[in-house]
Amino acid sequence: MRRPKKYESGEATQYITRRAALRKLQLSLNDFRRLCILKGVYPREPKHRRRAQKGSSEIRILYHAKDIRFLLHEPIVWTLRDYKIFAKKTGRDRAIKDFRNLKRRLAQHPELKLDHIVKERYPTFIDAIKDLDDCLTLLFLFSTFPSLRLIPREQSALCRRLTIEFLHYIIASKSLRKVFISIKGYYFQAEIKGQKVTWIVPHYYPFKPHSKAEVDFKVMSIFVEFYTIMLGFVNFRLYHSLNMVYPPQFPASVLNDNEETLKDEHAFVSDRIAALNFELMRTDTVVEEEEDLQMDMELLEQDGDSKKVLKMKQDAQELARLRTLFKGLKFFINREVPREPLVILLRSFGAKVSWDSTIFPGATFDETDETITHQIVDRPSLSKQYISRDYIQPQWVFDCVNRRQLLPTNKYFMGVVLPPHLSPFVDPKRDDYVPPEEKALSDPSLIETHEQSDEEVSDSDEQKEDGEAAQNLMDAQLQLAYQEEKIEADQFMGDDVNEDEVEDDEEGSEEEVDPKEKARVEEKKKMAVQSGKVHKENKRQLRKNEVDEHRLQARMVKPRHRNLFRKLIREKQAKEKEEWLLKKKRRVIEAEDKAQKKAAKKAAKKAVAASIAMSS
Incomplete structure (x- = not known):
């Protein structure tokens, strides 16, 4: 039995270098690159590069040998070889100025069929x-x-x-x-x-043209x-x-x-x-999508009322509302607004769209049409406005689609500072830092119940300080009025007090209590519920317990999974660090805003005081 030589089996035979692949396929580098792109063949990274390269430590581009054998049977390889022959022959005809043969060869140009x-x-x-x-x-x-x-x-x-x-x-x-x-x-x-x-x-x-290097x-x-x-x-x-x-x-x-x-x-x-602002021809005018949607809803109603079925019903109803979100509305787009994304959006959800016909082709109605419900503008003001329509900024359309409902237009009027444009591709259940404004926009029920931010807390503190100052002033005035009334009452009634009634009250309180009644009262006191004490948790001890538990979990991880475990821990730490940095950045910005507001408030008070002093 012959002893197998080194690099004749295993990983060394599974990979082939790009130079060897070019020799095997008899193609140039450009043709090989084109063939790999069309066929979806890409370089591979071996597990052990030194073994795959037969002992060489030089980094080379490697392909699976199976992929190269797969490319050998591709018909377009012959077409790529014909390109090389075609280029040589046409070049020769140009050199000798044989334009008759050149014209004939150009008419027979080889074409790739994909x-x-x-x-x-x-x-x-x-x-x-x-x-x-x-x-x-x-x-x-x-x-x-x-x-x-x-x-x-x-x-x-x-x-x-x-x-x-x-x-x-x-x-x-x-x-x-x-x-x-x-x-x-x-x-x-x-x-x-x-x-x-x-x-x-x-x-x-x-x-703007780019260089070939970019x-x-x-x-x-x-x-x-x-x-x-x-x-x-x-x-x-x-x-x-x-x-x-x-x-x-x-x-x-x-x-x-x-x-x-x-x-x-x-x-x-x-x-x-x-081209996007008109309807296309159909072979059959009957639309079956609404019927299919009704059939799906009927099938869901036949099922039970489980949570999964209720969720499917809710999603189907939201989808049905979304498909006709802008139905019955007419939009006019001003010249400064990008039209293509808005035309795609509005027409996808049932709206009618138009623009200035004197500047752009394809308009279906004029700006003077009284049936227009919304006009999309991106400028601070307009010289002429119609009462019968709303003038909104383009973000309103995008936010309505993402929220799947028609939002109030007062936050999107002309010249108004817009609310943040949130990405719908972010998972709302993520563990990252989520600002309270985003929580309030995504869930309106959190507007009153969400945790207050530092800015909101500072505003409430200022309001409390103003309220406390006003309350103290009112209390002082009431105390002064009460003392004046007391002095007047003492002067009018005198300081006579019925001492006999006072003595009778003291004697009545000193009477002895029945022993049975006293025992019953003491027994009742023993049965009374006593207030408990609040147990304060030691945060330091809790943190220490968490660290100990984490170390115990790390020891239980198998050796082959330790690298993955460490990678997950590093990702978690990086995410926590990023969240901490975002919160810190928010605190700094809000502190600066608070300081600016206080400075502006003090300046306003000083200006008012100065004006009062000048007037007096």
Whole structure:
């Protein structure tokens, strides 16, 4: 029996370096990178790098040998090799100026077909929906780009068309659930086929080119190439699930880009938003979603009244209210407000939207329409206002969607300081630091019962001090009036006292008590309940007991789980430290505010006193 040599089995044979993979596949580095992105093959980190690299301590990029063997049978490998041959032949034709053959070869340009890769990576439709987050975020980003060297015009136009189609499905199905405004952009979350899909729509700023060192557009465009095919499949299935015609019919300006549209940022964005403000054609006008919702409610009513069923009923009722949150309302968007996120939100929940038709295309009614219920503005004041509508800031729409109800508009009027915009993606049951304002906003019942903050305590202390000063002044006045009345009464009645009555009272109190009665009273005293003493817990001792218990738990952890246990403890300590720092920061800020308020109050009192002195 032959003795096995070192590195001929085990972990050394499971991994292969990138250079060896390139030799095996006969591809260039760029083609290999493109193939790995399309197929979803990524480098691996071995458990023992020295063994995997056959004794070498140099850090190299490693792949599973099984993944490389999997790539050997991929049909697009031959297409990538044809690209190399195509580039050589076209380069030769350009060099010898054989334009006839060059034109013929360009017409026969090899094309990558990625349909089979999409079916291979996503065997079921639900698998594709689960992976939509990165797809939508990247395509929404590329849909805002102008024509660049590494981003062809056709690719950005395709991204724009596919994202508009997806947004039309979101509006028609009313599947939007959460929204949030951040520095990165607008976060949206929808529920599609029972799966939560979250994506980001970037803010529209003038495009600023980045250097190649900061952003690798070539690698990103490879991802976009795959994601466009994937989103096309997904849109096709989603549209047919709602009996909608696919592909939808858009205005000509949305699909046909010209030089002026690509240069003008306003025109580039306006056409996209105009496409969202009209209904699409359906193959069947009957909407089955409301019937399905009623059937689900009937099934829930047939079940028992357990807590789980009641929770499901409550969630179904909230969802039904959310889908028609803005139904019957008409909104007019001012020119300074970002229109695309608001149009998506308002139309997803049943509202009618319009804007100034003289500036942007796609408006459905004018600002002078008396049936408008809300006008969204982002400026401190307007020269002309209508009494029949509410003038609100854009945050009101986002907060209403997250709270799933129409909030009062008085906190969102023009020029008013807005309440904090809370993220709906944060777990309300988390153990982190939660400010009392957030608790009050998330649960209105806590407005009166929540624990007072330092600022509220300081305000109440000032009110108490003012009240005590006023009470002391009133008590002094009452005491003075009482003494004056007593002096007048003594002068009027005199100081005569009936001494006989006093002596009779003293004799009556000194009479002997019956012994039986005395014994009964003493027995009753013995049976009386005595007040107990409050047991004060020693906080230091309690802390010591907790530390001892924690040490005992740490000793009981198995050796193989100790690293994980230590990691959890470090995370817990870091979270506690962060919470402590936030509370400390809040105390410092509130102390500064309190000092400023006191200084302002003293200055006001001094000013009043000075004015009184001047007047006197």
